[in-house]
Amino acid sequence: MIELLYDIPILGFLFQFVGYLIEVLPIIAPTIIGAATPIALGAMCGFMNERSGVVNIGIEGMMLTAAFVAWWVASLTAQVLPGDPIGPMGMSPALLVGLVAAIAAAMLVSLVHAWLSITVRADQIISGVIINIFAVGITGYLNLLISRSAPPSAGQFRAWDAPAFLADIPVVGWLFDALLSQGPIGLSLLVAVIVMQVLLFRSRWGLRTRAVGEHPEAAETVGIDVIALRYRNVILGGVFAGLAGAYLTIEFGNSFQGEMTNGRGFIALAALIFGRWTPLGSFGAALLFTASEGIQRAVRFGPPEGALGDFLSSVPSQFYSALPYLITIIILAGVVGRSIAPAADGRPYSREKREKRAKASA
Amino acid sequence: MRKHSSVAILAILATLALVISACTSPSPGASGSAATANGLCRPIGDATAEETEAPETAPPGSSDLKIGLVTDVGTLDDRNFNQYSWEGALRGAAIVGAAEPQSIVTTESSEYENNIQSFVDEDYDIIVTVGFALGEATLAAAEENPDIHFIGVDQFQAGDDPVAGAGLDNYESLIFNEAQAGYLAGIVAASISESGEIAAIGGSGTIPPVVNYMRGYENGAKSVNPDATVHLKYISDDLAVAFNDPTAGKTFADQFIQQNADVDVLFQVAGKTGNGVLQSVTDAGIYGIGVDVDQWLSNPDSAECTVTSAEKKLTLAVSEGIAAVGDDSPRAGNVFYGADNDGIGLAPFYQFADLIDAETQSAIDEALASMASGDLDPCQPSGLCYAGEADPGT
Numbered sequence: 001m002i003e004l005l006y007d008i009p010i011l012g013f014l015f016q017f018v019g020y021l022i023e024v025l026p027i028i029a030p031t032i033i034g035a036a037t038p039i040a041l042g043a044m045c046g047f048m049n050e051r052s053g054v055v056n057i058g059i060e061g062m063m064l065t066a067a068f069v070a071w072w073v074a075s076l077t078a079q080v081l082p083g084d085p086i087g088p089m090g091m092s093p094a095l096l097v098g099l100v101a102a103i104a105a106a107m108l109v110s111l112v113h114a115w116l117s118i119t120v121r122a123d124q125i126i127s128g129v130i131i132n133i134f135a136v137g138i139t140g141y142l143n144l145l146i147s148r149s150a151p152p153s154a155g156q157f158r159a160w161d162a163p164a165f166l167a168d169i170p171v172v173g174w175l176f177d178a179l180l181s182q183g184p185i186g187l188s189l190l191v192a193v194i195v196m197q198v199l200l201f202r203s204r205w206g207l208r209t210r211a212v213g214e215h216p217e218a219a220e221t222v223g224i225d226v227i228a229l230r231y232r233n234v235i236l237g238g239v240f241a242g243l244a245g246a247y248l249t250i251e252f253g254n255s256f257q258g259e260m261t262n263g264r265g266f267i268a269l270a271a272l273i274f275g276r277w278t279p280l281g282s283f284g285a286a287l288l289f290t291a292s293e294g295i296q297r298a299v300r301f302g303p304p305e306g307a308l309g310d311f312l313s314s315v316p317s318q319f320y321s322a323l324p325y326l327i328t329i330i331i332l333a334g335v336v337g338r339s340i341a342p343a344a345d346g347r348p349y350s351r352e353k354r355e356k357r358a359k360a361s362a
Numbered sequence: 363m364r365k366h367s368s369v370a371i372l373a374i375l376a377t378l379a380l381v382i383s384a385c386t387s388p389s390p391g392a393s394g395s396a397a398t399a400n401g402l403c404r405p406i407g408d409a410t411a412e413e414t415e416a417p418e419t420a421p422p423g424s425s426d427l428k429i430g431l432v433t434d435v436g437t438l439d440d441r442n443f444n445q446y447s448w449e450g451a452l453r454g455a456a457i458v459g460a461a462e463p464q465s466i467v468t469t470e471s472s473e474y475e476n477n478i479q480s481f482v483d484e485d486y487d488i489i490v491t492v493g494f495a496l497g498e499a500t501l502a503a504a505e506e507n508p509d510i511h512f513i514g515v516d517q518f519q520a521g522d523d524p525v526a527g528a529g530l531d532n533y534e535s536l537i538f539n540e541a542q543a544g545y546l547a548g549i550v551a552a553s554i555s556e557s558g559e560i561a562a563i564g565g566s567g568t569i570p571p572v573v574n575y576m577r578g579y580e581n582g583a584k585s586v587n588p589d590a591t592v593h594l595k596y597i598s599d600d601l602a603v604a605f606n607d608p609t610a611g612k613t614f615a616d617q618f619i620q621q622n623a624d625v626d627v628l629f630q631v632a633g634k635t636g637n638g639v640l641q642s643v644t645d646a647g648i649y650g651i652g653v654d655v656d657q658w659l660s661n662p663d664s665a666e667c668t669v670t671s672a673e674k675k676l677t678l679a680v681s682e683g684i685a686a687v688g689d690d691s692p693r694a695g696n697v698f699y700g701a702d703n704d705g706i707g708l709a710p711f712y713q714f715a716d717l718i719d720a721e722t723q724s725a726i727d728e729a730l731a732s733m734a735s736g737d738l739d740p741c742q743p744s745g746l747c748y749a750g751e752a753d754p755g756t
Contacts, residue, residue, distance in 0.1 A: 024621075031617040038609070136469070144439055144467075153663050253608055253641060254663050257634045258437040259469075262607045294617060300595065301621040318599065 013308060020304040021295070026174035028294045033178055034252055035290040036283075037186050038063065038261075041244035042268025043275065043282035044192060045106075048237030051200065051277060052230045053213040054117050055124040055346035058131030059241055060265025062109045066102040066245025068139040071256040072146065074098025074154035074249075089183050090158035098154060098250050099185075103242035109135075110238030118230050121348035132265075140258040156254040157183035183251040185243050189283070192240070196279040209233060213342035216349045226349050244268075270328045276339045289324040296320030401647020402626065403667035409712035411659050417681065420459030425688055427488055429455050429463035430481035432474070434493030436606055438467055441660035442633055443676065447492040447515050450677040454684025463490075471601075474499035482507055488687055490515065490680060494569060495601075497535075504533035511692050513683040515676065516571055519696050527695040534693040536679040539700035540571045541578030542733045543672035544629075545740035546708050546726055547651050548582025550670055551627040552590045553722040554649055554714075559624040561593035563615055563639050565604030565632035572596075575631045575653065575672060578740040586725055593622060597632055604635055611638030619646045627651065629672070640664035649714075656709035669717065671709040679705060701733035 005015040042059045049056035078094035085092045109131060116127040162180035167173045179190060200206040208229060211219040216226045244264075249256050268282075271289060275281025296317050303309035331339050399405050431451045433444040444467075451463040464486075466477040474496050481489045482503060490513045491500045497517035504512040512533045519527025519535050527535060544562075551560045562579045564572040580592045597614050598604045611632055619625065619642060628643050629651040630636035636653060643650035644667045652661065652671030661668070679699050686693050699705020708726065711718055718726075732738035 027620050028617050031613055031620065034616070035609075035613045140437060140467075140469075144437060248609055253612055253638060255608060255637060255641070255661075257440070257606065257608055257637070259602075259606060260608060260634075262602055262610070264609075297614060297617050298621065301618055321598075321600075 013311070016304065016306070016308040017312075020308065023304075024295070024298045024302070026178075028298050029174060029178035030181065031297075032287065032291045032294040033182070033186070035293065036286040037182070037189055037252070038244045038247050038264050039268050039271055039289065040193070040283045040286035041185075041189055041240050041247065042265050043271040043286060044189070044196065044240040044279060045110075045237040045244065046269055046272040047196070047277060047279055047282060048233045048240065049113075050272065050345050051213045051342055052209045052233040053216060053342060053344035053347060053349065054114070054230055054234050055128070056113060056234070056237065057125060057128035057266070057269065058109070058113055058135075059128075059244075059268050060261055060263065061128075061132035061135030062106045062238060062241035063245040063248070063265050064132075064135040064139055064259070064261045065109055066106040066242040067248045067260060068143065068245075068256050069105040070098045070102035070242075070246035071153065071249035071254075072098075072142070073101035075151040078154035079151060089160050090155065091184065092154065094154040095157055095250050099243075099246050102246035102250075103239050106242030106245060107235050107238035110235045110241065114231050114234040117348060118227055118234070121350060124346050124348070136259055139256075143256060143258055153254045154250065157185065157251040159183050160187060185247045185251045188243065193279045193283045200278065210342070212349075213344055216344050216347075220349075220351070227351070230349070241265075270325060273339055273341075274324075274328050274331060277342060285324075288327075292320055292323045399647075399666045400644065402649055403644060403647050404713045406665050407713050411656075411710075417453060417457050419456040420688075422456075422459055422461070424459030427455075427458060427460040427684075427688065428484070428486045429460055429488045429490070429684060430484075430486040431463055431465045431490040431492065432477045432481070432496065433465065433467050434495055435468050435471055435602070436634065438465055440634055441637075441657075442654055443515070444492050445660075446655050446676040447490060447680050450680025451490050451684065453677060454681035454688075457681060457685045458688030460684075460688070468496075471495060475502070478503045482510060486510065488513065488684060490683075491517070493517075494571060501528055501530075501533065504528075504530050508532055511687050513680060515680065518570070521695075523695075525695050525698075529695070531694050532692070533695075534683055535696050536676075536683060537696050537698050538571070538674040538676075538679070539698065539706055539733075539740070540574040540672075540674070541581075541740040542701050543674060543706040543708075544575035544578030544631075545582035545585075545729060545733070545738075546706075547575075547629050547670070547672040548579040548584075548592075549586050549725050549729060550708065550718070550722065551579065551629060551649075551651060552583035552585075552587040553719075553725070554669065554717050555587075555590065555627045557624045557626050558587060558589060559591040559593075559622070560627040560629075561595065561618065561622065561625045562629040563611075563618065563632060563636070564594070564596045565635055566599050566601060567596040568599055569601075569604075572631050574741075575629075579629055579672075581740055581742060582729070585729070586722075593618075593625065597635060605633035607635050608638030608641070611635035612642045613638075615639040615642035616645070619643075619648070627669075629653070637661050637664070640668060643667050652709070658709060658712055665712075669714045670711050673707050673709050675699065675705050675707070701730050702735075 006012045042063055045059050046056055074094045077097040081093045083093060113127050113131060116122045117124040159181045162177050167177040208224050212226050212229050220226050271282045271285040274285035299312045303313050429451055431448055436444055438444055438448055448465060455463050468477055478499055488511045492515045494516045497514060500512050500514045500517060514535045517535045518537055521527045521529055560583055562576045564576050567573060576594045583590045583592050603610050627649040630639040631653045632639060640650045640661055641664055644664045649669045650667045652668050654674050656673060657671045658665045658668045729738060
């Protein structure tokens, strides 16, 4: 029966491809999700910023700072507070302290970004660029200093042993299993995506955030403190950047290297745009980006048989890597379902200006 | 109410870890502890590093040579190429009795010329440049500054004569026979593999040393087990991903191991990206083989699964180059380091020493001897060492 479908000219090719995906996706799903997690967390940081009208291209730098702090603080703590995990998933005191420190560090950097772009009303792009350049320099320098007496790493969080029945669910069991067989940071992303999606569209906070991001003047007239809300959201966004960085050095990996974020903070911005500035959308976009890479690798590690395998193997690997960004460009250009940024995104809010304008019109 | 919702967001995020911990039972396995090695891996136990013999040094200040080193993109502490070349510069300076060398760490490949030029402007006498990628910039600088001695690590000089290279008196290139080192690693891999299926993961098929390692590995493995399945995979042509991104390396190797579950030995040829590959090896509990330097030492997080490393003796080669200048007999052209002058080799096996039986050890010794005498070409029989074109990426 299936062979019959495969034999249809051209269309059969597509069926074969779907068949191949069904075969490999369950195997490669953990890798795809693992690679998507830091990108999705970075996008969540961007979401918190941009929905309230602050452009943040400094996510990369915030992630890098957090990655370094998580690794460094955890390995320092491990020397003072050695010991076995006190909780599940390999939660040792050192790793938890490292995680908290990473979040605090990213919130601190976010505070700087907030101050520059909200209070000082500096160019938000420049503020982000400064953060990126500064993070590369400071983490590289500190890493150079401490690596001479390289402390052993504190290890990493372990994946949760998801209940076995999950994997037995027909058809989609592998997806649940792969999503839930993650460490604490990976799991908190899942919860955060759902919670933030609901909060954005179903809560007072969400309504106000959207109002401030779209039309801060109008929001202010109904009594919303635009400045305070922006500050709060930008700093809370730092929590996600902190988790993203910590994920790289104390959950997915266990070591720090200079510039190890390698553009993931920028890919996070692409995911945010692709996902139309929603948590669920950007998580999906991040998954799509890394799935494209994952399928490219799958084809190289074990291509499907027959003509389809020959075809997929002949496509240059660069094409697969570029595919998500091609789609992002197409979406930005408005060809397929336009993605529109919050109207006040990147526009510093000035209370005096609003008052002046109000006077002028009066 | 407004306050309330923001507190709620923070609370959800901060306490999530605790919520999860309340509804699961503690899982066994301490993180990163050496006592719980996975699968084929073994606790490090009592294995320790051998002391390296300190070279004979001249009293500090006995030479006024100014030595500078320009790294490739990365850091001075990469536990790899840059770091061991730097240690070679330090040792060379100690041998000749010069002041401590200075370094410039390159952060973008566009900075090579400028970084070399900064040492030229400061009237340095010896400039060491680390890595294949700095070859062009170093050659140009050497042509312009005949009074400065340039030492290029891994920079093959093309020319009519393979030894004279570019024919400059003030530019020596340290060339390591990666294929020979890879060959030795291949012998080890095929011998310790139980499934007969082994693999090597390289950074990029466009970088000649990487391709040579991989091909030598394949040939070495086939020499002890002609039926072995040898997978050779390259991560990316984007050099930042290929050599400076451990997260990408782990993702790549994780998926490779998931799709090729029978592979039980993995050789990494991908710099810092490769540290992620070794981590993946450690998670999967299979044997890993390091590259360029003794990664059992340089990458302790994966030491329990690192059987050995295919080593280039970078520190030795750079220090010899500097010492030769100190003796007023600077070398020039391509200076080859291989099996014949201890320029390549295998790192110690540490806790895996008993895995290497007499047969394997004699295969290694024989291969070393025949490569030193020139009877054995590590690029044969496949004949596919780097020949001017990128490896298509198998």
